[in-house]
Amino acid sequence: MTSLIYRTLALALAALPIAAMGADSWRSTSASLSYRAVHKLHAVEGKSSQAEAVAVIEGHRAQVMARVPVTSFDSGNANRDAHVLEALEASKHPLAVYKGVVGGFALPQPGSRSTHRLAGELELHGVKRPLGVELTLEREGPSVLIASFRFEASLEAHGVERPSLMFIQVNDGLAVEGRFRLEPKP
Amino acid sequence: MIAASLLLASLLQAATPPPEPESPPGEAPAGPLDFDLFAGAPPPETAPVDDAAVSRRRTMLKLHQGLGIGTLGLTGTTVVLGALNVSDLYGDGGSHTGRYLLAHRLAAYTTLAAFASTAALSLLAPEPYQKRAGGVDTATLHKIAVGIASAGMAAQLGLGFVAARRAEAGNPRQLRRIVELHEIAGYTTLTALGLAGAVWIF
Numbered sequence: 033m034t035s036l037i038y039r040t041l042a043l044a045l046a047a048l049p050i051a052a053m054g055a056d057s058w059r060s061t062s063a064s065l066s067y068r069a070v071h072k073l074h075a076v077e078g079k080s081s082q083a084e085a086v087a088v089i090e091g092h093r094a095q096v097m098a099r100v101p102v103t104s105f106d107s108g109n110a111n112r113d114a115h116v117l118e119a120l121e122a123s124k125h126p127l128a129v130y131k132g133v134v135g136g137f138a139l140p141q142p143g144s145r146s147t148h149r150l151a152g153e154l155e156l157h158g159v160k161r162p163l164g165v166e167l168t169l170e171r172e173g174p175s176v177l178i179a180s181f182r183f184e185a186s187l188e189a190h191g192v193e194r195p196s197l198m199f200i201q202v203n204d205g206l207a208v209e210g211r212f213r214l215e216p217k218p
Numbered sequence: 219m220i221a222a223s224l225l226l227a228s229l230l231q232a233a234t235p236p237p238e239p240e241s242p243p244g245e246a247p248a249g250p251l252d253f254d255l256f257a258g259a260p261p262p263e264t265a266p267v268d269d270a271a272v273s274r275r276r277t278m279l280k281l282h283q284g285l286g287i288g289t290l291g292l293t294g295t296t297v298v299l300g301a302l303n304v305s306d307l308y309g310d311g312g313s314h315t316g317r318y319l320l321a322h323r324l325a326a327y328t329t330l331a332a333f334a335s336t337a338a339l340s341l342l343a344p345e346p347y348q349k350r351a352g353g354v355d356t357a358t359l360h361k362i363a364v365g366i367a368s369a370g371m372a373a374q375l376g377l378g379f380v381a382a383r384r385a386e387a388g389n390p391r392q393l394r395r396i397v398e399l400h401e402i403a404g405y406t407t408l409t410a411l412g413l414a415g416a417v418w419i420f
Contacts, residue, residue: 057255073419082262086255097255103264106350111279111357114347118276123267131251153251197418198287 057217058177060085065100065210070203076112078105085179085212094137096150098212099129119195125158132165145170156190175216182209271346282339289332290411296325297404304397326378333371337364356417363414370407374400
């Protein structure tokens with residue numbers, strides 16, 4: 033009888049970490065994403081609040097996917113935004129998508145933060161290119177995670193004809209910065 | 219009992235794998251990226267866009283930009299030739315030869331044609347994207363400056379024409395005043411056009 037209890041207890045306890053390692057999904061509830069393009073004469077910043085992100089954590093590995101409609105960016109100048117959409121061929125490629133994975137991952141404890149290096153790829157203008165992203169996670173409570181990041185993407189690497197003003201093209205590097213609020217996905 | 223504890227400990231250890239190292243920067247991802255975490259959920263809707271209109275708009279606005287810069291240069295040339303013409307015809311030290319008259323007229327007509335073509339390219343360019351409502355942006359400031367320049371162009375044309383007819387008819391009545399107003403309209407137009415181009419920088 034005693035050995036039966038021990039065996040049952042052992043199996044139950046052994047199953048605990050496996051359950052803890054089960055897939056844990058988080059989804060963005062709000063987001064702010066911006067790009068900054070630099071031209072010899074000035075710099076331009078476009079902002080979007082329509083980005084979405086989902087993260088799936090499985091054990092010590094996390095998968096992340098984020099997407100944003102390129103039409104949702106507002107630089108404060110409708111003509112310029114239209115020019116950007118022309119350069120990105122928004123009708124053919126309406127979304128910018130990032131997918132990344134990180135190993136050795138652990139969620140930060142509530143009230144603390146952690147940084148991680150995502151290895152992944154960015155799809156812009158229908159062209160996928162590898163991109164590493166430094167991600168900072170801040171746990172605001174048991175069920176609120178703030179993810180913030182910034183990276184630079186090359187327009188030409190994604191086959192984008194750089195927009196120009198006064199016949200001078202913007203720089204190739206596009207600085208992207210974002211902040212997502214994530215909550216557990218039901 | 220001890221054996222059971224050891225068994226438990228070994229089971230727990232076996233169930234918790236050692237953490238993988240994080241992927242180093244710039245290296246290939248640790249796993250495949252063929253996942254779709256949105257599970258096919260549609261992205262926020264975007265309005266359909268007419269590709270032909272997008273292409274036509276880009277061509278027309280590129281030409282608009284080039285012609286606009288050209289018009290600014292032509293306006294500057296016309297203003298300089300106009301100032302030389304006024305100085306020659308009405309200035310105290312002027313030689314009254316009228317040697318800048320034809321050059322000023324030719325430059326003025328060319329400027330007007332370039333200005334009208336530039337405006338037409340902008341006004342006729344299709345707008346395939348939905349415009350956001352409200353707010354004053356750079357494009358609004360550009361349009362205000364171009365509106366002032368258009369009024370200036372019209373005033374110059376009218377005043378220049380009246381001044382020329384009176385001068386040709388030997389009618390000096392208010393001629394000097396009309397010429398002064400024509401000059402003011404010229405400088406105003408040049409300034410407004412310069413601002414119309416400069417606002418894009420901000």
